[in-house]
Every structure is written in structure tokens, then in C-alpha cells.
Amino acid sequence: MRARLRTLLVVGLAVALLVWFLRHADLASVWQEFQEGRVDFLLLALLATGSTYVLRAFRWQYLLLPLGRPHFLVCLKATVIGFAASTLLPARAGEVIRPYLLAKREGFSPTATFASVVIERLLDMLAVLFLFATFVVGFSSGLTTTDPAIYSALKVGGLTAFGATLVGLVVMMGLAGHPERLERWALKIEGALPARLALVVANLVRAFVDGLAVVRQPRRMAVAMLLSFPLWLSIAAGIWATSRAFHIEMSYPAAFLMMTILVVGVAVPPPGAVGGFHEAFRIGATVFFATPNDRAIGAAIVLHAMSFVPVTIAGAILMAKEGLSFSSASGLAAKPAEDQAP
Numbered sequence: 613m614r615a616r617l618r619t620l621l622v623v624g625l626a627v628a629l630l631v632w633f634l635r636h637a638d639l640a641s642v643w644q645e646f647q648e649g650r651v652d653f654l655l656l657a658l659l660a661t662g663s664t665y666v667l668r669a670f671r672w673q674y675l676l677l678p679l680g681r682p683h684f685l686v687c688l689k690a691t692v693i694g695f696a697a698s699t700l701l702p703a704r705a706g707e708v709i710r711p712y713l714l715a716k717r718e719g720f721s722p723t724a725t726f727a728s729v730v731i732e733r734l735l736d737m738l739a740v741l742f743l744f745a746t747f748v749v750g751f752s753s754g755l756t757t758t759d760p761a762i763y764s765a766l767k768v769g770g771l772t773a774f775g776a777t778l779v780g781l782v783v784m785m786g787l788a789g790h791p792e793r794l795e796r797w798a799l800k801i802e803g804a805l806p807a808r809l810a811l812v813v814a815n816l817v818r819a820f821v822d823g824l825a826v827v828r829q830p831r832r833m834a835v836a837m838l839l840s841f842p843l844w845l846s847i848a849a850g851i852w853a854t855s856r857a858f859h860i861e862m863s864y865p866a867a868f869l870m871m872t873i874l875v876v877g878v879a880v881p882p883p884g885a886v887g888g889f890h891e892a893f894r895i896g897a898t899v900f901f902a903t904p905n906d907r908a909i910g911a912a913i914v915l916h917a918m919s920f921v922p923v924t925i926a927g928a929i930l931m932a933k934e935g936l937s938f939s940s941a942s943g944l945a946a947k948p949a950e951d952q953a954p
Contacts, residue, residue, distance in 0.1 A: 699883055
């Protein structure tokens with residue numbers, strides 16, 4: 613009953629966001645924008661978007677090396693399945709399903725593998741905010757904006773998020789460098805838990821610390837950070853190419869700004885960032901690039917489709933080959949914790 617209520621709330625939020633997104637749209641004009649879109653730029657955007665999953669898999673394989681040597685194709689398949697699951701299932705379930713599937717295939721600890729996903733998210737945030745700062749410092753002089761207050765708020769928010777991400781990374785490095793401290797905290801918690809549950813908690817803590825092994829190696833961590841930039845430069849290329857396909861005057865560095873806005877948009881609860889992604893792009897295009905509303909709406913719909921539909925189809929095909937359905941995959945989120953039990 614609770615799961616059904618949560619699903620209804622999520623769907624209701626997605627519908628509300630889409631209604632808000634389309635509130636001033638002239639659908640005939642939006643259709644005209646679709647027809648006038650440049651196919652060459654859209655194909656470039658599709659290629660750039662597809663390459664991001666290859667780059668993600670390559671970086672993930674590198675982050676997992678302290679645990680073993682995972683096969684690249686296993687990393688790629690798990691990545692595609694994970695993103696497909698996050699598109700269709702609530703609570704970003706793919707972020708748990710992805711490491712679980714890889715751990716099962718490669719014989720790794722699911723919890724240790726999940727720790728690598730946490731590291732990925734910190735590296736992603738640092739890369740996005742660094743590129744955003746690059747735009748602000750070096751390329752924002754020609755920006756057309758109808759509301760400087762929004763831009764100022766975005767800069768303050770970006771700086772705050774950058775600081776918070778650095779703090780999170782430092783804390784993670786501290787935990788990885790001194791695992792005995794984390795284990796001592798776990799022992800204190802264990803004292804207040806039933807014996808079996810306490811043992812599960814202890815095993816989870818140790819496995820998670822094992823997954824942070826890459827953080828204990830500054831050189832490897834630096835390489836992982838460098839590998840994050842081709843990934844996000846490729847994502848920015850997809851945003852830029854789609855915008856140019858819809859005749860939005862946006863330089864490639866300006867796509868770093870739009871990318872930062874979209875990162876905020878995809879944080880909304882509905883699977884696939886439905887509504888939030890669209891509205892974030894519409895706001896960015898109309899406020900910062902003087903784009904007509906219907907043109908921004910058309911570009912947002914196409915960019916979202918290219919970002920989520922191909923990977924969802926590919927993920928569904930791969931899941932079928934693995935003997936999984938999206939309904940059965942939703943039950944995998946609890947598996948990592950269960951698998952740590954003796």
C-alpha cells in the first residue's frame with residue numbers, strides 16, 4: 613500500500629511538472645520547431661550522448677580495480693541497465709541495481725561495489741562545477757540574460773555545492789584512510805542492536821570501507837578525476853548540439869552553464885527526471901539565451917528523449933538477456949545488504 617501511494621505521488625508530481633512546463637506552449641509552434649530542427653546536429657548529439665555510457669563504464673572499471681579487474685563489457689552492460697532502471701523505477705533504483713549486477717557477475721562485494729558509485733557521484737559533481745566555474749570565469753561576458761538575479765543565485769549555489777562536495781570527498785578520504793575509526797563507530801552501534809543485525813552492520817561497514825580503497829590512493833583518485841572530464845565534456849557536447857539543432861545561439865562553453873542547470877533539473881523525484889529536466893532546460897534557454905519559449909520547449913523534449921529513450925531501450929534488451937524484468941529489478945535494491953549477511 614505504501615509503495616503504491618509513493619508511486620501515485622511520483623506520477624502526480626511528474627504530471628504536474630509537465631503541465632507547468634507546457635503551460636504557455638503553442639503546440640502547433642512547437643511542432644513547427646521540430647520540423648525545422650537540423651538533423652546533422654541531432655545525430656551529433658545522439659553520438660555524443662551514446663559515448664557518455666562508454667566513458668562512464670571505462671571510469672567505473674578504473675575505480676573498481678582495487679577490488680579486482682572487472683571486464684569492460686560487464687561494466688558497460690551494468691551501466692546501461694542501471695540507467696535504464698533509474699529512468700523507469702523510482703528512487704534512482706539503478707544506482708543500487710547497477711553495482712549489484714556487476715558484483716554478482718564479477719564476484720565482488722555488492723556493498724564495496726556500491727561505494728564506487730558514491731565516489732562516482734562526488735567526481736561527477738566536482739567535474740560539473742569545475743566546468744561551470746570555467747564558463748563563469750572565462751566565457752560569461754557575452755551571456756544574454758533577462759534576469760541577472762537568477763544567474764547570481766546560480767553562481768552562489770554552484771559555489772556552495774562545490775564546497776559541500778569537497779567536504780564530502782575529504783570526509784570519505786578520512787574514512788578510507790582510517791577504517792579503524794569507522795569500525796569503532798560501528799561497534800558502538802552494534803552494542804545497541806540484536807546480535808545478527810549487529811553482525812550485518814559490521815559486515816556492511818567493512819565492505820563499504822573496502823570499496824573506498826581507491827580513495828586511499830591519491831594518484832589513482834587523480835586519474836579518476838581526470839577521466840570524469842571527457843565524460844562531462846561529451847554530455848555538454850550533446851546539449852550544445854541539440855541546442856544548435858534548434859537554432860539556439862549557444863557557444864560550446866555556454867553548454868557548461870546549461871549542463872549545471874540540468875543537473876539541478878534531474879534531481880527531481882520522478883523517474884527519468886520527467887518534467888524537472890524539461891523545465892530546467894526551458895528556463896535556461898529562455899532566461900540565458902533569449903530563446904523563444906516554444907523553441908526551448910521543443911529542444912527540451914528532444915534532448916530529454918535522446919538522453920533517456922535509447923539507453924532505456926538498450927537496457928531493457930540487456931535485462932531481457934539477463935532474464936530480468938523491470939519489476940523483478942526493482943526488488944534488487946535490498947539485495948546488497950542481504951548478501952552481506954553470513
